[in-house]
Amino acid sequence: MTEQAVTILTLDDADAWTAAVAPGGMPGHGWAYARGLAETGIAPQLAVVRAGGARMVLPFFERGGPGARDIATLPGLSGLRITPDSAAPLALWRDHACAQGWVCGYLQLSARNAGLADSPGDRIVAHNVLYEFDLDHWDIDSALRKNARRRLKAGERAGARLVDDPDRLRPAFLRLYPETMARLGARSVFPPAVLTRWFQDPDLLFYGAEVAGQVQLLVLGRRLGPEAELHLTASTPEGRGLQAWLWAQLAEACRARGIRHLNIGGHLRPGDGIDFMKSQFGLAVHPLRSVRQVYDPARFAALCAAAGADPDDAYFPPWRRPAA
Numbered sequence: 430m431t432e433q434a435v436t437i438l439t440l441d442d443a444d445a446w447t448a449a450v451a452p453g454g455m456p457g458h459g460w461a462y463a464r465g466l467a468e469t470g471i472a473p474q475l476a477v478v479r480a481g482g483a484r485m486v487l488p489f490f491e492r493g494g495p496g497a498r499d500i501a502t503l504p505g506l507s508g509l510r511i512t513p514d515s516a517a518p519l520a521l522w523r524d525h526a527c528a529q530g531w532v533c534g535y536l537q538l539s540a541r542n543a544g545l546a547d548s549p550g551d552r553i554v555a556h557n558v559l560y561e562f563d564l565d566h567w568d569i570d571s572a573l574r575k576n577a578r579r580r581l582k583a584g585e586r587a588g589a590r591l592v593d594d595p596d597r598l599r600p601a602f603l604r605l606y607p608e609t610m611a612r613l614g615a616r617s618v619f620p621p622a623v624l625t626r627w628f629q630d631p632d633l634l635f636y637g638a639e640v641a642g643q644v645q646l647l648v649l650g651r652r653l654g655p656e657a658e659l660h661l662t663a664s665t666p667e668g669r670g671l672q673a674w675l676w677a678q679l680a681e682a683c684r685a686r687g688i689r690h691l692n693i694g695g696h697l698r699p700g701d702g703i704d705f706m707k708s709q710f711g712l713a714v715h716p717l718r719s720v721r722q723v724y725d726p727a728r729f730a731a732l733c734a735a736a737g738a739d740p741d742d743a744y745f746p747p748w749r750r751p752a753a
Contacts (some may be wrong), residue, residue, distance in 0.1 A: 435525045438475040440464055449477050450486055455539055456632070456651040456658045456692075457507025458488050465626035466490075466503055469619070473503055478525075481517025486510050487536065492749075497732055499746055500526065501535040506559060506658045506692050508537030508719070516548035519720060523550060527724045532732065534722040535745050540692065540715040550722065556743070557717035560707040562691040564684045569677055572711030577673050580706075584638070584674025591678045592637040592644060599628055601637065601644040605663035612666070616751060619661070627651075627660075634659070636679055638671040646671045648679060657683055658692035673706060721745045 438446045443460050450458040463473035471490040478485040487509040489500050502508050511518055519536075526534055538545060540559050547553050573581065592598060603621060610618040627633060627649065634650035634657055645668030650659035664671075676693065683691045695717055696704035723729045733740045738747035 433480045433521055434478070435521060436477045438477070440467060440473060446475050449475060450653065453484075453510065453512050454486055454653050455507035455510055455541070455656055456653045457503060457505035457660075458486055458510070459630070459632060459651060459653055461630035461632065462505070462627070462651055463488060463503060465623045465630070468622040468626055476522065476525075478518040478522050480521040481515050482513075483515035483518050484512050485518035485522065487522070489534075489536075491531070493532075496728065498529075498531050499533045499535070499749075500531055502537045502719075505660060506540075506694055508539045509542075510539040511542055511545065514542055514544045516545070516551065519548065519551055519722070523722055523724065526722065530725075532723070532725050532728050533746050534720075534724065536720040536722065538718045538720060540717075543715055543718075545718075552721045553718055554721060554743070554745075555716040555718045557695040558704075559695050559715045559717050560693050560710070560712045561715060562680045562683070562693070562710075563713045564680060564689050564691060567680065567711065569680070573677075574709040574711065577677075577706070577709035580670070580673035581677055584671050587640050587671070589645075589671055589674050590639045591675075591682065592639045593635065593682070595628065595633075595635055597644060598635050598637050598647055602635075602647050602649060602663050605644075605647065605665060605668075606661060608665075609663045624649075634679075634683070636675065636682065638668065638675045638678075640668075640671070646675055648675060652683075652686070652688055655687065655689040656692075657688045657690065659694060673709070676710065719745070 440463060446460040466473055473488060473490050476487040476489060488503040490503060491498055491500050493499055603624060607618055632652050634652055637644045637647040646664040648659050649661045650657060680691060730740060732748045736748035740747060744750040
């Protein structure tokens with residue numbers, strides 16, 4: 430008989446959490462990553478769901494108060510992962526979620542679950558893309574397009590140097606990250622307490638580009654086994670021009686560490702400068718998809734009505750759409 434089980438772990442279960450994500454997990458599933466996010470005030474949990482011969486690893490947190498609680502996967506690129514592709518764990522999770530009294534769930538899918546299709550009651554929506562270095566096949570000499578080559582050479586002419594010394598990178602990141610987010614007009618930033626926790630992660634990816642003795646651009650991410658992804662970038666205004674150079678250096682550094690896939694995220698808007706630059710690297714492109722589950726249709730409709738939100742809004746759940 431096929432095993433069916435839902436196991437929920439908290440941050441107090443560090444060893445069990447780490448063991449649960451070790452086989453086939455994604456970088457954003459790690460305990461240290463979740464512990465850092467807890468500094469924002471959320472309470473990360475990890476669900477391990479077995480059904481239909483498949484296994485789902487789902488890091489999530491609850492939002493809202495009595496009568497309006499919903500759930501979402503932890504922020505980041507990892508989402509949930511089902512091995513192999515199967516809707517069975519999602520169906521069992523739906524039953525569990527209904528029993529918890531949650532209204533709905535926003536469940537981002539891993540890039541490794543591109544083959545998962547809609548199932549009864551679950552709506553899968555693509556809303557961005559993810560660019561990924563496939564380091565088993567990516568080759569800098571053949572992959573780069575003209576614009577990326579020009580930017581790469583600009584970094585070389587500037588005398589850029591790769592820095593991986595955490596003692597030099599930490600103070601630069603703490604200084605430049607809020608400045609970078611302010612330039613971008615970000616609605617929110619991770620507080621220093623989150624960054625300080627992440628700095629302690631033994632699986633941290635942390636690199637910078639230095640010019641004339643000054644760190645101008647930094648990337649912070651995480652690896653888990655053969656998978657790696659970038660979480661945050663910080664730079665001086667001048668350092669933005671070193672992004673292509675740093676991505677190329679980072680790809681080779683990750684390959685040397687035995688990493689097979691490096692996810693560098695998507696864009697803000699299709700066709701923007703970030704999208705264009707990433708498209709110049711000959712990378713694998715995956716749709717960023719999410720499963721939208723409604724566990725209590727009546728309360729879902731009532732919360733939308735109270736907020737004056739369209740139940741079919743592309744933002745999910747609609748009543749949480751940020752103000753313009």
